[in-house]
Amino acid sequence: MIQFSKVNKWYGQYHALVDIDETIAQGEVVVVCGPSGSGKSTLIRTINRLEAIESGTIAIDGEDIHRPGADLNRLRSRIGFVFQQFNLFPHLTVLQNCTLAPIEVGGARPAQAHEKAMALLDRVGLAHKAHAWPAELSGGQQQRVAIARALAMEPPVMLFDEPTSALDPEMVGEVLLVMQGLVRDGMTLVVVTHEMGFARDVAHRVLFMDQGRILERAEPHDFFEHPQHPRAQQFLADIRTPFARPA
Amino acid sequence: MPGFDLQLLLHGQYHDWLLAGLLVSLKLAALTIACALPLAVVIALLRLSPWRPLQWLGATYVEVIRNVPLIAHLLFWYFGAPELLPDAVKERLYAGSYEFVAAAIALTLYATAFMAENIRSGIRAIPAVQLEAARALGLGFLLAMRRVVLPQALRITVPPLLSQVIILWNDTSIATVIGVGEMMYQAARVESAAFHSVEAFAFVTAAYLAGSLALTAVAAWIHRRWPVRTL
Amino acid sequence: MIDLVQTYWVYFLIGQYPQGPLGGVAATVLLAALALLLAMPVGLLLGLARVSSVAALRRPVTVVAYVIRGIPLLLMVFWIYFYLPTVTGHKTDQFSTMLIALVVFDGVYLGEIVRAGIQGVPKGQYEAARALGLGHGRAMRRVILPQALRSMLPSLVNQFVSTIKATSLGYIIGLTEASFIATQVNSQVFVHPTAVYLLLSLMYFILCFGLSRVALAIERRQARRDLPRPARSPGSPTASAASNA
Numbered sequence: 001m002i003q004f005s006k007v008n009k010w011y012g013q014y015h016a017l018v019d020i021d022e023t024i025a026q027g028e029v030v031v032v033c034g035p036s037g038s039g040k041s042t043l044i045r046t047i048n049r050l051e052a053i054e055s056g057t058i059a060i061d062g063e064d065i066h067r068p069g070a071d072l073n074r075l076r077s078r079i080g081f082v083f084q085q086f087n088l089f090p091h092l093t094v095l096q097n098c099t100l101a102p103i104e105v106g107g108a109r110p111a112q113a114h115e116k117a118m119a120l121l122d123r124v125g126l127a128h129k130a131h132a133w134p135a136e137l138s139g140g141q142q143q144r145v146a147i148a149r150a151l152a153m154e155p156p157v158m159l160f161d162e163p164t165s166a167l168d169p170e171m172v173g174e175v176l177l178v179m180q181g182l183v184r185d186g187m188t189l190v191v192v193t194h195e196m197g198f199a200r201d202v203a204h205r206v207l208f209m210d211q212g213r214i215l216e217r218a219e220p221h222d223f224f225e226h227p228q229h230p231r232a233q234q235f236l237a238d239i240r241t242p243f244a245r246p247a
Numbered sequence: 248m249p250g251f252d253l254q255l256l257l258h259g260q261y262h263d264w265l266l267a268g269l270l271v272s273l274k275l276a277a278l279t280i281a282c283a284l285p286l287a288v289v290i291a292l293l294r295l296s297p298w299r300p301l302q303w304l305g306a307t308y309v310e311v312i313r314n315v316p317l318i319a320h321l322l323f324w325y326f327g328a329p330e331l332l333p334d335a336v337k338e339r340l341y342a343g344s345y346e347f348v349a350a351a352i353a354l355t356l357y358a359t360a361f362m363a364e365n366i367r368s369g370i371r372a373i374p375a376v377q378l379e380a381a382r383a384l385g386l387g388f389l390l391a392m393r394r395v396v397l398p399q400a401l402r403i404t405v406p407p408l409l410s411q412v413i414i415l416w417n418d419t420s421i422a423t424v425i426g427v428g429e430m431m432y433q434a435a436r437v438e439s440a441a442f443h444s445v446e447a448f449a450f451v452t453a454a455y456l457a458g459s460l461a462l463t464a465v466a467a468w469i470h471r472r473w474p475v476r477t478l
Numbered sequence: 479m480i481d482l483v484q485t486y487w488v489y490f491l492i493g494q495y496p497q498g499p500l501g502g503v504a505a506t507v508l509l510a511a512l513a514l515l516l517a518m519p520v521g522l523l524l525g526l527a528r529v530s531s532v533a534a535l536r537r538p539v540t541v542v543a544y545v546i547r548g549i550p551l552l553l554m555v556f557w558i559y560f561y562l563p564t565v566t567g568h569k570t571d572q573f574s575t576m577l578i579a580l581v582v583f584d585g586v587y588l589g590e591i592v593r594a595g596i597q598g599v600p601k602g603q604y605e606a607a608r609a610l611g612l613g614h615g616r617a618m619r620r621v622i623l624p625q626a627l628r629s630m631l632p633s634l635v636n637q638f639v640s641t642i643k644a645t646s647l648g649y650i651i652g653l654t655e656a657s658f659i660a661t662q663v664n665s666q667v668f669v670h671p672t673a674v675y676l677l678l679s680l681m682y683f684i685l686c687f688g689l690s691r692v693a694l695a696i697e698r699r700q701a702r703r704d705l706p707r708p709a710r711s712p713g714s715p716t717a718s719a720a721s722n723a
Binding site for chain 3: 048050073074076077078079081083085087088089090091100101104105146149150153
């Protein structure tokens, strides 16, 4: 489904992604975690080429998305991306946000797009807000609309870049619930998150990153109970007991 | 169009006229900046002061001056204002080179209004919490302004102020309307005296461009040397 | 002052029309409105060029913008007034001269406003549009520009105010706009220059102040409707990029 081969990325002198090799299979739910600055957001943003890479290939169903001649827009329409800052279009209604891509990129007829969008909004629990403006919605509601918007093109894979980090704590749950629903429906998910509960309960695999490298790959239970890499152990210790530091 | 005669610019009467015009333009601009800047600070402080009447005074000044074109200001100060003075004074004014003074007054008042707004915006751009934080540390109001707020405000204010100076440099050209012998006046004079005057206008264009680009370069250098650092 | 107004108000408002060309305040407003209207497509193209990633598009436009903003409007008016006839073979009347000069000037300043407007739209919006599969052109057209144009509205009105003031330069080449008419009235009346020029200033003030209040009202209404945005920097679209002629 998604294949990283010897991917490297530099920001000037800074080596942001170091020799990344990874495969994400169809139907997998992969959580990417790690300390800040580890490169996890960069990693996920290279999948749909919001960030460029300097060497290596990233293949989406066999097609290298970073190849110069690649049909970027078509490939992107097959990848759903949910941003930390939601990035809903404030000048369009909730419904229009969800029908924009199907009509403009997918060539769907407005009535069709309208129907599908309403179904998606219903799925995320916001059908009653279809004609509201994004500014009228809470953060959690906006993010759910963002998920519906990304689903509108029926992509086989969904990427989430810290989807709940910008939300007030009481709204995190409603978004995670929607994401769980997607997992139940068999969607392939790649999620960068700090929500360890989600990783533990829902993910099939956890990737731990630090300083641009994937240091550990394990099933959630193994990762949380028996981390192998010393940096991973440190990270989990820091998360669990932030105040109890060795003297 | 007849050929470009560079000699026209380098020697002779027209050369003298244009050069004299350039000097008048420079003098007018320099005088205006020198007077407008302190006045602008005063107006800005009026608007920022905690007293309503003072705020109103500053705001009225800015709005009244800004919304009237420079030509109207010039016409008023040259033709309109002296009328209010006793005849003897009026005659003495017009006998001397009152047009330069009138232009200086008009330009100064005009530029002050815009510069005051630039300064006010610059100070307002610093979040109030900066002053709060400084006061919370025990600094007095003036010290807090001097060491915390104004240094930051200055970096933000300087680029728009320099833009305003460029606009002022270009605006000195409008003083020609009341007969000030600056560059545009001289160029028009050459135009009506000589057969062709591309050279005169080219000279004037080059002079204005040189001034504006030099100021732009200064602004860029200042921005590089003392960048605005925000959180 | 009252008799001045009573005697000359029609002349001041519309000049010698219909016995002559439209003049006075009407000419001022007409010239400014026409110039701004014609300058808008110019401004849009220039603004888009200024944010383009194609250097061959961006660099020449940037140079032109700096040059035009580096010379007085009056100088441009003189160039056009004295030399356009030799290029086109026709004598250009004062109105057309001012119109051309204003369209060029406004075009450049509108270009700056458009540029600031586009750059003021949060970067995440463009990313979200591209991530959905929209190409660059469509992303600009359906997501970025609608938001940019909306935020530019106050600046546009302010530019209209600047243009109205700039029309006063027509006086110098003999265009019968408001300032010119005022001076004519003054030479007829002769003994009340203070009153004449105060009235002229008052007219401009009412017009320009009124419009700038409208701009402020638009800005306030937009601030209420928009999504929470990062704090406005001094380089925001509503910080006037206009000239002060």
